Amino acid sequence: MEPTEADNEIEEEHLLNFVVNSLDEELEIDIDENVKVTTETLYEVLAGASAGGASINHVCETTEGSPHANTVRGHLTEQFELDSVEAVGDTLLQRDALETLPDRPVEACADLHLDPYYGDEDETEALYSSQAKRGTTTFHAYATLYARVRNKRYTLAVRQLVAGDTTSDVLGEFLELLDGLDL
Numbered sequence: 001m002e003p004t005e006a007d008n009e010i011e012e013e014h015l016l017n018f019v020v021n022s023l024d025e026e027l028e029i030d031i032d033e034n035v036k037v038t039t040e041t042l043y044e045v046l047a048g049a050s051a052g053g054a055s056i057n058h059v060c061e062t063t064e065g066s067p068h069a070n071t072v073r074g075h076l077t078e079q080f081e082l083d084s085v086e087a088v089g090d091t092l093l094q095r096d097a098l099e100t101l102p103d104r105p106v107e108a109c110a111d112l113h114l115d116p117y118y119g120d121e122d123e124t125e126a127l128y129s130s131q132a133k134r135g136t137t138t139f140h141a142y143a144t145l146y147a148r149v150r151n152k153r154y155t156l157a158v159r160q161l162v163a164g165d166t167t168s169d170v171l172g173e174f175l176e177l178l179d180g181l182d183l
Contacts, residue, residue, distance in 0.1 A: 019047040026088045029079050037067045037075065045072050090157045090177075097147065097154040098181065106147045106183050108156075110174050112167060114139040128161040143167065145174040147183060156181070 020043040029039045045066055048059040060069040117127050117138045128141035141161035146153045157177055159170050 015051075016044060016047055019051075020044055022092050023047070023088075026092060027080065027085065029075065031075065035075075037071055041067060042072055042075055046076065086157075086159060093155050093157065094181070097156060101147055101149060101154060101183070106149050108145065108174075108178055108183060109148055109153075110143060110145050110171060112161075113142045113144070115141070126160075126162050128165065129163065141165075143170045143174070145177065 020040055023043045023046070024039060029042060031037070031039060045056055045059050045063070048054070048063065049056050055069075056072050057069040060066040060072060066072075114128070114130060114133060116134045116136045117140055118136055127138050129137050130139060130141070131137065133139070143159045143161060144155060145157040146155045148154075157174060159173065161167070161170060
């Protein structure tokens with residue numbers, strides 16, 4: 001039998017399984033045995049929202065058999081603090097990226113993404129304020145640190161910015177992280 005060449009395309013199902021298994025290894029969710037939703041289902045919704053740039057609400061409403069969005073958010077916010085989730089996410093991102101990067105200095109970049117928020121002004125504690133954009137001054141804000149090699153990005157860290165955070169603070173964190181990674 002002649003060996004077949006590996007397919008260079010990643011199937012959506014394989015990627016989803018990889019993400020769900022990686023999260024399950026690093027972020028264990030303690031679910032009561034009487035609860036009908038599984039850890040795998042929670043991570044599938046979370047991965048679907050992340051990969052599609054969508055909300056948990058959207059994924060739950062458009063995916064057959066998904067639990068209610070409040071159920072997903074409830075379990076995730078009950079179980080995890082933002083700092084621990086960010087740390088685990090960074091670990092997962094860096095684990096594979098650092099093995100891939102060359103043994104020479106690489107260019108490090110950071111960017112800030114502001115996603116406009118139009119909801120209730122009383123619920124803005126976890127949101128970031130900035131100059132007006134698209135009719136609002138309140139945003140879901142995320143800073144990303146990545147290494148760039150031959151015009152490919154390798155994400156090393158992601159931080160959510162909330163009220164009171166400054167981009168300088170996050171950049172300082174990123175620089176400390178880079179010192180520790182010895183890139």
